[in-house]
Amino acid sequence: MISSIRVYFLGTGGSWPTPQRNTLSIGIRINDEAILFDCGESTQTSLMKSSLSLMKIKRIFITHFHGDHFLGLPGLIQTMSFYGRTDPLEIYGPVGASTVLGNLLSIGYYSLNFEIRIEELRGNSSLDFGDYSIAYAKANHTIPALSYSLIERDYAKLEEAKIQEQKVPRNLLEKIRREGAVKVNGKTIRLEDISAGVRKGRKISYSGDTRKDESLTNFFRNSTILIHESTGEKSNENKVISYGHSTGKDAGIQARDSNTKRLVLVHFSPRYIDIGPIVEEARSIFPNVTAADELMEMEVSINDQQA
Ligand SMILES: [Zn+2]
């Protein structure tokens, strides 16, 4: 069962790094393990400045192979090796992942003391990791690209009075959640004997690079947090869209139409010294907007997801 989910904004700028913003990487700690969505150039140094240990990262999900989303991988992986990592690292990405990552990890005299498992994701589907799953869907960009959602599993709400009435030992509560029933002194207790209703899991969605797209509205549906790209605003709209991106307004529409609770904007074009107009545009459509700052952290409480 997941108690804590925390999001780390390790890189929040689009296209190329600037002194103010690194390129994209979002870390998510789920209890004691972590995943990354994208791994832009300075991800490893951002991790070192944050409270998220790079050794905790178990899986990395790359949205697409534009440099601002994956060029941090070789350095991060090499440092993991210097730190003595032996656990395998899983890297997922869209079509082409095996070739691109295979090439990337064979440059120079690169030696590792742990295994890297690369998996290409095709179509729209999801991967089940037990307490959470990662869903993926095709984004609307200029090259093959994915959007991702981390979806916590729904849990039955346990009722204290019923637990006591049925005399279920506390150390069996996880097992009964997982398996649906346990035996206590020869008597079978079913999950429904001690529960009432369902506690909806948290959902954290990340657009990667994409134009506004109706199919994604469905994919992002009921997100606790939607981390959405917003490369520019209306004065630049045609250019933004022709390069396969969204404006602040587009991000606001995606959040509003998908019934998202909170929108966090990332991937600002480095051309904008002041991102105020992008944020205002999103806010004119959807009120609960935060512009991500470098190294911002966000705890996602289970209460944020109560229906
Ligand atoms: Zn990008």
Ligand SMILES: [Zn+2]
């Ligand atoms: Zn891109």
